[in-house]
Amino acid sequence: NAGVTQTPKFRVLKTGQSMTLLCAQDMNHEYMYWYRQDPGMGLRLIHYSVGEGTTAKGEVPDGYNVSRLKKQNFLLGLESAAPSQTSVYFCASSYDSGQGRNYGYTFGSGTRLTVV
Amino acid sequence: RKEVEQDPGPFNVPEGATVAFNCTYSNSASQSFFWYRQDCRKEPKLLMSVYSSGNEDGRFTAQLNRASQYISLLIRDSKLSDSATYLCVVRDSNYQLIWGAGTKLIIKP
Numbered sequence: 496n497a498g499v500t501q502t503p504k505f506r507v508l509k510t511g512q513s514m515t516l517l518c519a520q521d522m523n524h525e526y527m528y529w530y531r532q533d534p535g536m537g538l539r540l541i542h543y544s545v546g547e548g549t550t551a552k553g554e555v556p557d558g559y560n561v562s563r564l565k566k567q568n569f570l571l572g573l574e575s576a577a578p579s580q581t582s583v584y585f586c587a588s589s590y591d592s593g594q595g596r597n598y599g600y601t602f603g604s605g606t607r608l609t610v611v
Numbered sequence: 612r613k614e615v616e617q618d619p620g621p622f623n624v625p626e627g628a629t630v631a632f633n634c635t636y637s638n639s640a641s642q643s644f645f646w647y648r649q650d651c652r653k654e655p656k657l658l659m660s661v662y663s664s665g666n667e668d669g670r671f672t673a674q675l676n677r678a679s680q681y682i683s684l685l686i687r688d689s690k691l692s693d694s695a696t697y698l699c700v701v702r703d704s705n706y707q708l709i710w711g712a713g714t715k716l717i718i719k720p
Binding site: 558 | 654710
């Protein structure tokens with residue numbers, strides 16, 4: 496059982512380049528999320544999805560786009576990378592919105608992105 | 612003021628000792644509370660949920676104080692493998708998770 500798989504694990508981009516980060520989960524979870532983690536800060540939500548075909552903005556959506564064409568996949572796109580987007584990106588999934596008592600997110604192993 | 616605040620540490624603790632750290636949150640309407648553990652250069656993993664009545668899982672005890680708006684994590688008989696960053700997480704009334712920046716714990720032999 497792979498859980499949540501992110502690709503790639505590392506990437507270096509030049510300013511202005513574009514790329515797509517892929518997140519795949521095999522747990523049949525409805526909810527999927529993209530976060531970024533920067534030193535000294537908590538995880539910040541970029542975009543999320545509550546089901547196939549739906550996406551919504553999180554706390555820091557500017558400069559990113561997402562798509563959820565299939566339930567198991569959630570893609571994060573950077574159209575024109577900027578140095579401020581240098582970060583560690585985590586994808587996560589969950590069964591529901593968190594109403595259950597044993598609620599928890601399953602995270603992928605992260606993508607370390609450097610924009611130069 | 613940050614919505615979820617944690618002492619960044621590091622807490623340097625000898626093996627076998629008891630260590631506790633707190634996390635404060637600003638939104639009194641927050642609904643659920645969690646502790647996650649994150650090892651260096653790894654993803655966060657759920658350690659435990661925090662219930663109103665407090666809860667214990669082996670050497671770990673979590674407490675919630677709604678009146679003072681903080682949660683705590685107590686680790687007894689600390690092990691070298693407990694070295695990690697502990698993330699405090701609060702779920703607001705919109706079911707969004709708000710993450711603290713984490714408290715770094717280093718257990719020394």
